[in-house]
Amino acid sequence: MPTQTAVRSVEDLNTTVVDADFHLTEGIEEIRPYVDGPMEKMLVGSSSYSGGVNPYPSSGDLHPSVVTGRTRVFNEEKLATPADVREGMDLLGIDRVSLDPGIQLALGMVHHDQVAAALATAYNEYLLDTFLSEDDGLYGSAVVAPQRPDLAAEEIDDRADESSVAAVFLPSGGVNPPLGDRRYDPIYDACERADLPLLLHNVSGGAITSFPIQHQAFGRHMPTHVVSHPMQHMVNLTHMLTTGVPERFPDLRIVFQEAGLGWVPYLVNRLDYEYYGQRQDAPVLKRPPSEYVDEQCYFTSQPVEGMDKPGYVAQVIRLMGGEHNLMFASDYPHHDFDHADDLLRQLTGEFDRKAIEAIFGGTATEVYRFR
Amino acid sequence: MTTDETERGPTRHYVVDEADLDDGDRVLVEIEGREIGVFNVDGDLYALANHCVHMGGPVCEGRLMGYFTADDDGDLRYERDGEILACPWHGWEFDVETGEHIAGSKYRLPTYDVTVEDGEVYVLA
Incomplete structure (x- = not known):
């Protein structure tokens, strides 16, 4: 059903336009001053790179557009102040963000578990001190x-009363075991408690x-980048459904970021098909996996694939139920960020205004804790 | 600034004095609402739209560099240094001479003819 009135830009939408994945660019140098307690002593050597320690592991893959200096936004411009954030929001035409981290994306791979927990706490102090308390x-x-x-759950409890905290961010790249393991239950419990x-x-x-x-065999960034986001999500979502996380935590809202669209309908249909024949391997579930995905899982849009294939984007959004579970995200200022109006052009003429406004802010306004 | 009119088609617009556009230099100009980048690459002048066909980034503000190709064994080579324009938003690369996206997609940046008369550079747009 075509849109009733002309929508040429997201600014024409009658909704608060939300960006569900907008990043800060902090590194260890911004976080180190906020590390407190015993782990402060553990990281003394990290305050300087001259013989110091960077606790965040790198796979060592060389990002071609970054190492060759092609992309300026991601390379040279750090987001250091709320004004820098506002500049990016203005560029994209968005009204509201829930700021996601920079180097903490690699936090799930930090080898030292107590250092990892201390870095999470330090980042949250940095976030509140530098951005959230400075810009209402x-x-x-x-x-x-x-x-x-256990410490993650304490951290969530500690931040639960902060009105500017709208979500919990779990760096899921590299987690082992995957997120269906019962060891993670305290995190899910705390998210439910804090809404x-x-x-x-x-x-x-x-x-x-x-x-x-497989990573070593790739030896290049492009193939690594293509598969690592959706592959890791497929592992975690499949494991979480198999062990019944959404059945056991019915109020938990789970957001899968930065893997595009097409993997969602594939995985959900495949899971249902297997479940019909092998229900005994997911005995906690009371219904087919797709029903839990429909009710408790959400997906952010970037990087939208297939925008140069006529009809692809609208079709795959219908197949995934995107009118109800898809949230626009830019991934700004990373090298592969999407522009809001670019996705919008794929949707006008294909969806009605209500569905478009849900994707560009309505759904996020219900999923995130904006208050 | 319009200095010449033809009955149909593009109009000639003064951009810069040739002496002020050295090898490797570029200027950005606005012509009738269009932003256009004019480049001097090894003495040849090129003009391209400053609007990336990918997502509208300011492509003419990006790096001029070469690009990587591979020989028959897959070993990397670096070719055409200074002739490939990379958009600063997402790193899409275009041939500064033809405007063509070098990854072989159907995309192409609009290009404009450049002329020099009496030491003055003009763009036909």
Whole structure:
């Protein structure tokens, strides 16, 4: 059904336009001053790179557009102040963000579990101190470390009363075991208690720890980048459904970020088909996996694939039920960010205004804890 | 600034004095609402739209560099240094001479003819 009145830009929509994945660009140098307690002593050497330690592992893959200096936004321009954030929001035409982290994307791979938990706490202090307390209109997601679910749950409890915290961010790239393991239950329990959605976000370098042999064989960034986001999500979503996480935590809202669209209908249909024949391997579930996905799982749009294939994007959004579970995200300022109006052009003429406004803000306004 | 009119088609617009556009230099100009980048690459002048066909980024503000190809064994080579324009938003690469996207897609940046008369550079747009 075509849109009733002309929608040429997201600014023409009658909704608060939300970006469900907008990144800060912090590195260890921004976070180190906020590390407190015993782990402060553990990281003394990290305050300087001259013989110091960078606790965040890198897979060592060389990002071609970054190492050759082609992309300027991601390379040279750090988001250091709320004004920098506002500049990006203006560029994209969006009204609201929940700020996601920079180097904490690699937090799930930090080898030292207590350091990982301390870095999560330090990042949240940095986020509140530098951005959220300086600009009333900004929201952020509180980072937790999967290495220590007990400390992650404490962290969520500690941030639950912060009105500018709109989500919990779990760096899921490289997590082992996958997120269906019962060791993570305290995190899911705490998210339900705080009424905060759980954001799962992978990172290309995450392949080094979760898929190391194939990663080494790739030897290039492009193939690593293509498969690592959806592959890790498929592992985690499949494991979470198999072990019944959404059945056991019925109020948990789970957001899968930065893997595009097409993997969703494929996986959901495949899971249902297997479940019909092998229900005994997912005995906690009371219904087919797709029903839990429909009710509790959400997906952010970037990087939207197939925009140059007429009809692809609208078709795959219908197949995934995107009118109800898809949230626009830019991934700004990373090298592969999507522009809001670029996705919008794929949707006008294909969906009615209500569905478009849901994708560009309505759904996110219900999923995130904006207050 | 319009200095010449023809009955139909593009109009000639003064851009810069040739002496102020050295090898490797570029200027950005706005002509009738269109932003256009004019480049001097090894003494040859090229003009391209400053609007990336991917997502509208300011492509003419990006790096001029070469690009990587592979020989028959797959070993990397670096060719055409200074002739490939990369958009600063997402790194899409275009041939500065033809405007063609070098990854072989159907995309192409609009190009404009450039002329020099009496030491003055003009774009036909």
